[in-house]
Amino acid sequence: MKKQAKGIIALSALLVAMLGGGYAYMKLSPDEGSGEGSSSMQLLATEAEGQGTVLVSDNGGNGVVKEALVVNATDELKVVMKDAPDENGVGATYTLKDYKDLDVNTSVVGTLVNNGNGIQAQSLIAHDCTDLGKYGLAEPKATVEFTYESGNKVKFYVGDTMSSKETVYFRVDGSNDVYAVNASTVANYSKTNKELIEKTVLAKPADEDFPIISSLRIERSDMDSDILIEYDKSSEDSHSGGTSATHIMVEPVESFLAVEKSTDITTGMFGLKGSDIYALHCTEADIAEAGLSDPFCKVTMDCDDGNSYVLLLSEIFTDESGSKCCYGMMEGGKVIYIISADNAKWLTVQPIDICSRLLITNYVWNISEMTVKSGDVKYDFNIALKEDAEDPESPVASDYIVKRNGDVFDTERYRLFYSFLVSTNGEEFAVGVPVPEGEPAASVSIKDSYSGKTTTFDFYDDSVMRSLIVVNGESKYYCTKSYVNTLIENIKRIETGEDYIKTW
Numbered sequence: 168m169k170k171q172a173k174g175i176i177a178l179s180a181l182l183v184a185m186l187g188g189g190y191a192y193m194k195l196s197p198d199e200g201s202g203e204g205s206s207s208m209q210l211l212a213t214e215a216e217g218q219g220t221v222l223v224s225d226n227g228g229n230g231v232v233k234e235a236l237v238v239n240a241t242d243e244l245k246v247v248m249k250d251a252p253d254e255n256g257v258g259a260t261y262t263l264k265d266y267k268d269l270d271v272n273t274s275v276v277g278t279l280v281n282n283g284n285g286i287q288a289q290s291l292i293a294h295d296c297t298d299l300g301k302y303g304l305a306e307p308k309a310t311v312e313f314t315y316e317s318g319n320k321v322k323f324y325v326g327d328t329m330s331s332k333e334t335v336y337f338r339v340d341g342s343n344d345v346y347a348v349n350a351s352t353v354a355n356y357s358k359t360n361k362e363l364i365e366k367t368v369l370a371k372p373a374d375e376d377f378p379i380i381s382s383l384r385i386e387r388s389d390m391d392s393d394i395l396i397e398y399d400k401s402s403e404d405s406h407s408g409g410t411s412a413t414h415i416m417v418e419p420v421e422s423f424l425a426v427e428k429s430t431d432i433t434t435g436m437f438g439l440k441g442s443d444i445y446a447l448h449c450t451e452a453d454i455a456e457a458g459l460s461d462p463f464c465k466v467t468m469d470c471d472d473g474n475s476y477v478l479l480l481s482e483i484f485t486d487e488s489g490s491k492c493c494y495g496m497m498e499g500g501k502v503i504y505i506i507s508a509d510n511a512k513w514l515t516v517q518p519i520d521i522c523s524r525l526l527i528t529n530y531v532w533n534i535s536e537m538t539v540k541s542g543d544v545k546y547d548f549n550i551a552l553k554e555d556a557e558d559p560e561s562p563v564a565s566d567y568i569v570k571r572n573g574d575v576f577d578t579e580r581y582r583l584f585y586s587f588l589v590s591t592n593g594e595e596f597a598v599g600v601p602v603p604e605g606e607p608a609a610s611v612s613i614k615d616s617y618s619g620k621t622t623t624f625d626f627y628d629d630s631v632m633r634s635l636i637v638v639n640g641e642s643k644y645y646c647t648k649s650y651v652n653t654l655i656e657n658i659k660r661i662e663t664g665e666d667y668i669k670t671w
Contacts (some may be wrong), residue, residue, distance in 0.1 A: 177240050217291025217346060222339050223283055223313065223321050231256050232280045234264070239309040242359040246279050263363060266447065268500060270365040272525035278355050283311055283323070286353075288346040289334050296345045302336035303327030304345065309356035325353045368504055369476060369497060371438030380414070383433055385513050386465045392419035392598070394518055394563055396433055398471075398588040401618070406569040411521070420598050420643055422522040429521040432514055436468050436478055439511075441504030444496055449503045455479055456501050457494035466513045483515075524592045526624060526636065526644070527613065531585045535616035541609040541655045544662075546571050547583060560604040571661070580664075587657055587667050591624070593644030599643035603627045608634070609654050626651045647671070 224230065231252055237244040245264035252259040261280050262271045291303070299305045303326035310321040326336035326345075334347040372378065385394040395418035397403050411423040414433050424433075446453040458481035466478040477498035486492050491508035508514060537548040549570045552558065556566045564578040571581075588611060607625035614621040625637040626646075636644040636650040653671035660667055 173242055215290030217288045220288040220291070220346070221285055222288055222346060222348070223286050223323055225315040225317055225319050225321070225575075229256065230284070230317055230319065231259055232284050232313045234263075234314045235280050235283075235383065236312045237279055237309060237356055238358050239359075242365070244279065244358070244360060246276060249273060263360060266360065266364060269447065270367065270370075272363050272365050275355060275358070276363055277284070280313070281313075282352045282355065284313065286337075288337070288348060290347045291344060292336065292347050293345040296338075296343045299326075299338065299343065299345070302338075303469045304338050304347050305502075306589065307338075308379065309353070311356060320465075325356055350652045359624065361447060362503065364444055364447060366441040366444065366504060368439040368441055368495060368506070369436050377437075378472040380433055381471050382438075382467075383414075383469075384467045385432075385516070386467075387514070388463050394418060394516070396424070396429070416518060416522060419518055419595055422518070422593070422643075423525060423528055424521055425523040427532055432516055432521055434468060435510075435512065436476060439478075439495075440504070440508045441495065442490075443505040445503040445505050448501050449496070453503060454496070457496075459494060459496055459503065463493075464511075464514050478513070480506070480511055480514055496517055519596055522593070524594065524644075526591045526593055526638070527589045527611075528620075529613060529615045531582055531589075532567060533615050533617040534585070534613050536612075536614040536621075538612040539610070539658050539661070541658045544658055546658070547573075548576070550581070580661075583667055584657065584661060587654075587669065591636075591650065591654075592646055593636060594647065595645040597642045597645050600635065602637050602640065603635065603643055607637070609658065610652055611654075626654065 221227070233248055235244075237246065246261050247264045248259055249262040249267075250258070250260040258275050261276050262273055263276060281629045296302070296304075307326055309322035309325040310322065312320060321559070322340035324338045324340070326338065328335050328350055329347060333350055335350045335353055337346045337348040337353070338344065341577075379398055381398050383396045387393075394416065397417050399413060399415045412426040412429055414424055414429065416422045416424055442466050445457055448459075450612060451460070459479045462479040463482040464480040466480070468476045468478075468569040470476075479496055479498055481494040482492050483493050486505070492505050493508055493511050494516060495506045495511060496503045525573050528635055532550070534548075534550055537550070539546050539548075550567055553568050560581060564582050567578055569576045569578045569581045607627050609626045610623065612621065612623040623639055626649070627635045627637065628651075629635040630648075632648055633645050634648045635642060636646055638644075649671040653668050657667045
């Protein structure tokens, strides 16, 4: 035998070994870079034995699967048809038989049928195998049985993953032939029922159907008072003042909300997602074990469409991965979720966390009367639209006349003083703190012509660094004393004409 022929035979044997039972079609062809008569091998095509073989079908046809049973190491999945296919046998959808009343992820459940029906082999691994355990098929990772609309049944088995991680051993009942199939195609056969249920605790409505949240109440074991947030109807009017938040806090203290801090609290129940599921079709025992029969936190959301939702949350715990979580469910619901503590913000929020901390938010030209006082200095301001001016859409100082203690006062200078007042911040709540006796260090009273409300802010010394703010006779906030000292100085400067101090 010629040396060249021996080399071809040896290489062919090597390729057969490398292809795991496949074959390579090869031919000798002239080497373009060599002299006439020389030749080299050219690999034209390769194909694994058994590649493309349809392993699961209705007697070789494109039958429609009516139901499927998947048994894996941890669960049993009963898949049934939800929506029948069209006249072409296309478009069938599937759900879980035992969980039709829950929000099943039908797209993933559908893969349990669609990926298996018509599945094709990547290659034949062993013909009429006598040692199935070698491939993980004596005790398979998953056993799947399809029942077709014709009444025919097909059962198949998913074994171990091959070393490449891209393929898995596979066998059809009634034959001991072992095939390799795409691993991603059969991956979902290892899922549990819990993994096939949507983890959205409360669905988020479409934008056009989103209701107004009339109120949101947070009751929590570690708080003496509830947090109650209510819809602020005046927020619908662009001339009413206030902050950009559509809601205000009314308990434990009345306060404006900071929109960027409060939105997740006010509307976050819609679209809330769990990271996992603790129990499906939960029983009273499940609810008690999760700490939800007497929940640590209860959030009640009432909407203007008449619907009311109650979210129950347990205390925070640390899961196996070290993440902070809690158990949660909708009152009257059937699913207990595991929710990240970062998403369940109601568990830790404090009133001061979501307040704007601004006390005075009235528009300057809404004010019709204002009184400021410190010690013996007192000024009464009256603000009115000029007689010849129409109610402007975008009012400016020149549209108004301001009087101080009955005398005409510079309108722009009044506006600058008011701009200082609106920087008043409540830095801490002082709910329930007794109102001090005696006169306050400074006092501001404003009447809003738009709302008709008069609000009085009294500032009392509390400590070397802190002052107490009393609103309409009730202690509400603490603020830095340097602000009050600056307020007192600016009240004095109303008369002198000096520039107002803007920092403290």
